[in-house]
Amino acid sequence: MAKIGIPRTLAYFTYFPFWKTFFEETGHEVVVSPPTTRAIMDRGVKEAVNDACIPIKIYHGHVAYLAGKVDCIFCPRLVSVRRHGDFGTETFCPKFLGLPDMIRLSLDDLPDIIDTRVDLKKGKNELLNVYLEVGSRLGNSKGEISKAYKRALQVQRDYQKILCQGVSPPEAIDLVLGDGAGAGQPRMRGYDLKIAVVGYPYAIYDSYINSGLLNILEKENVQVLTQDMLSDKVLNRQARTLPKDMFWYFSNRAVYGALHYINQGEISGVIHVTAFACGPDAMVDRLLEIEIRRRSQLPYLSITIDEHTGEAGVRTRIEAFLDMINYRRERR
Amino acid sequence: MKISFPHMGYSYIAFKWLVENIGHECIVPPEPSKKTLDLGVRYAPEFACIPFKILLGTYLEVAEKGAEIIITSGGMGPCRAGYYWVMHQYLLEEIEKNVKVIAFEPPLCDLKDFWKKINWLRVSGGLSVKDFLEVIKIAWEKIKAIDDVEMYSHKIRPYEVNRGDTTRALWKALEMLDEANNIEEIQDAKHEGLKLLGNILQDKSRNPLKIGIIGEIYVVLEPAANYYIQIMLGEMGVETDRSIYLTSYTRKNTIINLEGSIFEVAKPYLKEAPIGGHGVNSIGETILYAKHGFDGVIQLAPFACIPEIVAKSILPSVSRDLNIPLLTLFIDEQTGKAGVQTRLEAFVDLLERRREVKSGKFERLIV
Ligand code: SF4
Numbered sequence: 001m002a003k004i005g006i007p008r009t010l011a012y013f014t015y016f017p018f019w020k021t022f023f024e025e026t027g028h029e030v031v032v033s034p035p036t037t038r039a040i041m042d043r044g045v046k047e048a049v050n051d052a053c054i055p056i057k058i059y060h061g062h063v064a065y066l067a068g069k070v071d072c073i074f075c076p077r078l079v080s081v082r083r084h085g086d087f088g089t090e091t092f093c094p095k096f097l098g099l100p101d102m103i104r105l106s107l108d109d110l111p112d113i114i115d116t117r118v119d120l121k122k123g124k125n126e127l128l129n130v131y132l133e134v135g136s137r138l139g140n141s142k143g144e145i146s147k148a149y150k151r152a153l154q155v156q157r158d159y160q161k162i163l164c165q166g167v168s169p170p171e172a173i174d175l176v177l178g179d180g181a182g183a184g185q186p187r188m189r190g191y192d193l194k195i196a197v198v199g200y201p202y203a204i205y206d207s208y209i210n211s212g213l214l215n216i217l218e219k220e221n222v223q224v225l226t227q228d229m230l231s232d233k234v235l236n237r238q239a240r241t242l243p244k245d246m247f248w249y250f251s252n253r254a255v256y257g258a259l260h261y262i263n264q265g266e267i268s269g270v271i272h273v274t275a276f277a278c279g280p281d282a283m284v285d286r287l288l289e290i291e292i293r294r295r296s297q298l299p300y301l302s303i304t305i306d307e308h309t310g311e312a313g314v315r316t317r318i319e320a321f322l323d324m325i326n327y328r329r330e331r332r
Numbered sequence: 333m334k335i336s337f338p339h340m341g342y343s344y345i346a347f348k349w350l351v352e353n354i355g356h357e358c359i360v361p362p363e364p365s366k367k368t369l370d371l372g373v374r375y376a377p378e379f380a381c382i383p384f385k386i387l388l389g390t391y392l393e394v395a396e397k398g399a400e401i402i403i404t405s406g407g408m409g410p411c412r413a414g415y416y417w418v419m420h421q422y423l424l425e426e427i428e429k430n431v432k433v434i435a436f437e438p439p440l441c442d443l444k445d446f447w448k449k450i451n452w453l454r455v456s457g458g459l460s461v462k463d464f465l466e467v468i469k470i471a472w473e474k475i476k477a478i479d480d481v482e483m484y485s486h487k488i489r490p491y492e493v494n495r496g497d498t499t500r501a502l503w504k505a506l507e508m509l510d511e512a513n514n515i516e517e518i519q520d521a522k523h524e525g526l527k528l529l530g531n532i533l534q535d536k537s538r539n540p541l542k543i544g545i546i547g548e549i550y551v552v553l554e555p556a557a558n559y560y561i562q563i564m565l566g567e568m569g570v571e572t573d574r575s576i577y578l579t580s581y582t583r584k585n586t587i588i589n590l591e592g593s594i595f596e597v598a599k600p601y602l603k604e605a606p607i608g609g610h611g612v613n614s615i616g617e618t619i620l621y622a623k624h625g626f627d628g629v630i631q632l633a634p635f636a637c638i639p640e641i642v643a644k645s646i647l648p649s650v651s652r653d654l655n656i657p658l659l660t661l662f663i664d665e666q667t668g669k670a671g672v673q674t675r676l677e678a679f680v681d682l683l684e685r686r687r688e689v690k691s692g693k694f695e696r697l698i699v
């Protein structure tokens with residue numbers, strides 16, 4: 001039995017229910033780093049190459065937090081999770097591709113890193129193969145692995161279902177993993193308006209790096225809709241409306257999400273959460289701005305997060321954005 | 333049709349010839365200047381990489397001169413370059429420039445599209461298939477010859493007695509190549525050019541430092557984007573080698589191509605390839621330059637270049653393990669030539685001192 005560390009960032013918000021189920025069913029213990037804190041971020045900023053974007057730095061911080069507390073760290077190398085895009089070559093941001101190596105060479109005294117390569121575009125059974133490798137590295141038998149794998153798939157499916165009901169990933173994770181005690185208290189009254197919030201899950205759902213953006217919106221009585229609350233089928237319909245798909249899984253999802261909500265016509269605006277100096281987002285952000293203007297009259301707000309984003313700053317910008325929406329509504 | 337394309341080093345000479353001989357009018361892209369960059373910066377997203385901004389600036393300049401079509405390359409990721417043309421088209425439309433960007437996606441990805449575009453180029457120019465193939469063959473010879481003379485100039489320059497002789501001879505050689513119209517003339521011009529370069533007054537007693545230039549393709553290939561770094565270093569008496577030429581993959585005798593797959597070389601440090609741009613190459617090439625006794629390596633990268641940031645986080649380990657000094661120059665719109673020069677001089681000083689200590693010529697004063 002091994003203690004397996006999982007950093008609470010990057011792909012965590014997308015795949016954690018699967019990961020946790022798989023490792024526990026194969027008899028291991030899962031240790032998740034806590035939600036991002038100042039200390040975790042500072043540590044990451046210190047350890048990571050200084051030109052990296054803030055999410056990658058924060059990932060370094062989470063790994064550093066886990067080092068010394070666990071037997072190994074699960075940092076799969078995400079290369080592709082489906083065959084998608086104009087040439088079927090959709091992948092992840094180059095920093096994801098190099099992530100295990102960056103960590104290994106930037107941080108000292110690390111435990112074993114499980115950096116199994118995930119390249120699912122290769123074929124139907126690839127995901128099982130990935131976990132056969134992960135499991136055998138941990139000393140599990142084929143039988144144990146297959147059983148755990150099936151269970152994990154089931155939990156992940158349940159997770160998707162909950163997300164599609166409009167629950168945000170952190171809450172859905174609590175719900176699906178059985179610890180839903182405090183989550184999802186029913187609201188007493190309806191929302192005033194709906195806003196689409198798109199961007200990378202690790203930017204939207206990490207309330208430390210975005211200074212509590214979702215909470216601020218909730219308090220303003222705004223219902224938040226994100227790309228993660230939509231099924232792949234719904235999202236992918238938007239692909240045809242663009243000249244060319246982007247190459248990156250998370251970027252495509254963010255773009256499709258925004259376009260879907262616009263098309264559906266229930267939202268009053270779009271907020272794009274983007275990381276300072278993020279490579280793909282230089283494209284994503286301008287593409288969204290242009291497409292949203294061409295397809296609708298909705299206001300668009302881009303919020304950039306970095307080490308110095310403060311709550312006051314985010315709050316002011318959100319308030320101004322909401323004021324503008326309300327002003328437009330009244331004039332109509 | 334008035335056709336233009338991105339400016340990359342001296343390759344415009346061959347591309348201009350190609351466009352004209354297919355039967356179109358060529359709007360030659362100007363060498364990127366401060367104005368080009370300013371234009372690009374004004375209309376590009378803030379965090380777009382420098383090549384994106386320079387290309388956008390170039391497109392605006394050629395649009396001003398009447399270009400109707402811009403031909404460029406596409407790509408399938410993982411980095412942004414393959415998406416450049418889409419964004420460029422969006423941005424050109426936004427500022428109401430009536431230019432169409434036509435991108436050749438890699439034929440392996442979409443052969444049909446590739447042929448469709450090639451065919452359109454040929455037919456609209458009025459060439460037969462046979463003539464078209466001939467024209468392409470000649471243009472390719474031209475690119476190779478251009479690369480040959482440039483490569484040679486970097487070998488000669490550190491020995492030149494009169495500063496600037498090499499660069500002047502290179503220009504002469506390029507002019508001759510510019511005027512060549514068939515394979516024979518190209519061969520002649522090339523030999524003439526190489527002879528011109530070889531005949532420069534040289535001081536062979538010098539023992540130049542050797543520096544390998546690695547990094548992202550555009551800033552490595554476009555001297556105007558890297559402050560003419562190879563010329564600058566050559567004039568400081570340093571010999572430089574770079575792996576990236578438009579024709580490099582056809583070459584067998586260059587250092588980088590000698591060793592088989594660069595991805596295999598990089599593997600002990602980076603287990604994934606490709607990661608976009610020249611990220612993996614930068615690591616592999618540093619290893620090879622170290623093994624071939626180079627004194628140092630300079631990494632050229634656009635500011636916020638994703639793969640080069642990955643490389644940069646790994647390169648310090650390579651540099652330590654193989655004992656080869658490394659200088660990373662991130663280039664953005666604020667980088668000034670003077671600053672680059674100072675950093676280069678300091679780096680060259682460091683390499684010189686290291687070499688003296690190594691060869692025992694130099695006694696440490698402080699023990
Ligand atoms: S997509 Fe952007 S934020 Fe995410 S790792 Fe890449 S550069 Fe960083």
Ligand code: SF4
Binds near residue numbers: 411
């Ligand atoms: S390799 Fe660097 S310069 Fe090229 S597209 Fe990617 S980020 Fe931009």
